[in-house]
Amino acid sequence: MPPGLDNLRHIVVLMMENRSFDHMLGSLTAVDPRIDGVTDQLSNPDTTGALVKPQPLAQFQGQLDPDPDHHFPAVDLQIFGGDTSPTRVANMQGFVKSYFNQQQDVGHSQKIMYYFTEQQLPVLTTLALEFAVFNRWFASIPGPTICNRAFAHYGTSFGRVDMNLLYLNEPFKSIYDRLINAIPKHTAKLYYYDTTSSTMEITNLLENQPELFGTYPQFLTDCSTSHLPDYSFIEPNFNDHDSDSGEEVASDQHPDHNIQAGELFIASVYKAIKASPLWPNTALLVVYDEHGGVYDHVVPPACTPDQFTASANDTGTGQPFAFDRLGVRVPAILISPWIPKGTVVDGRVFDHASIPATITKFFLGDYSPRSPRETSADVFIEPNVAPVDPTRNLLSLAAMRDDCPDFDV
């Protein structure tokens, strides 16, 4: 069996907020043409009809204010360019129009096309170039945060496309419930940044199973003392606040929070794992929950419909939604010392339902019931069961790397 999979004991997922692939990693096409980012051929029309090209002019803060609309009707406009006909085809031509709707300012609306240079994001771009970057990881729904994050925890949003989710008495268990109730028992933890940031989308778990939660300082301790659970999900700091240790700047990268604070946070998670005795046994996925209304050029593909349907009233578009199309593409990077440097995962489609799908298959094998979206989702780590397909296994090195980068955090 591949030694990378043989050694794997811990999977950690860090989910950031509201940035698209092209916005964060699009510049890397110039470094490695296999990475499907920004090119000269891309554009979006503004409301005057002029074509606006993506430009490397993104700023760390203050540029995407107001927060670009990324609720279901706005994302529908971004993906379909305003075409509401039954025969419409997704074309990713409505981003500038959508942002214009918020301020009626043509100049400001063009900023939705801006992206970061490689040098501006030394952490994210280094990790993407050093480990495995996914060319086709999409948000699970063309909609906002809460329903998208639900897919990471439950493999479905139970028919919701909005921010109002309560999961009590739903048919599919969370990935945490599955693990801690398995025989033999597995361990799982959600690490929120601190109690003032708390957890975002799973208040029902906090309310009913607070023992599942830890804080980020606990994560750091669990890394250094080799007490990481089998599965960890990390949430960044969602708000600016004071703490005993001083001023805590939001690190989630949600517009208009500071991008560099998020870079620092990603680096600190990576560094904690890399410095841990568990580094050879751990894989880290860094992924963003949705695109936040920011431009990306890749058309989200159709997908297996969920067993739920959101009503026309719920979608706000006049049309129901059967969860049969993915949301906009987001950055996703898998990190492990067993991954060859410069891996680009292409030709395979992932979304957040891939997270519980991967965790379940790797730790539990078969499990039922799971949502149709989850059971059809691709996995980013192969189950360690023979035969392992070498073309799909990303932790493929015969020997562990000793050249992985460090960050000065």
Add this chain to the structure above:
Amino acid sequence: MTLIHVPRPDVKSAMNPNRPVNALLKAQVQHLHAAERNLPLRHRTDIYINAIKTEGEAAEYIRQVTEAIHEAHEAAAIKRGRGIAIAAAEGLGDKGPIPSRGKKKSKGKRARKT
């Protein structure tokens, strides 16, 4: 091994607790408010969530409710522990499930009297 420099944000300009609360934090406040309604009265805040307008105000509410949820569970666990200790003292120990709430209460009262 390459050491990558990570620039720090300027905290003074990055930090803005007076920023208007965004849709995400608004949703978080509403979810926590729903959870707060299930807490025993003594653990509830007296914060009127419709008056929360800034990120700093949202953060303070989020902190209070999150801590209250943990405290309520800890209080319940302590109470549950007392019930188990009392049952053990009466020789019930691990012989069966914890009695129903009504029965536990009456056994507790009896135990306290002795």
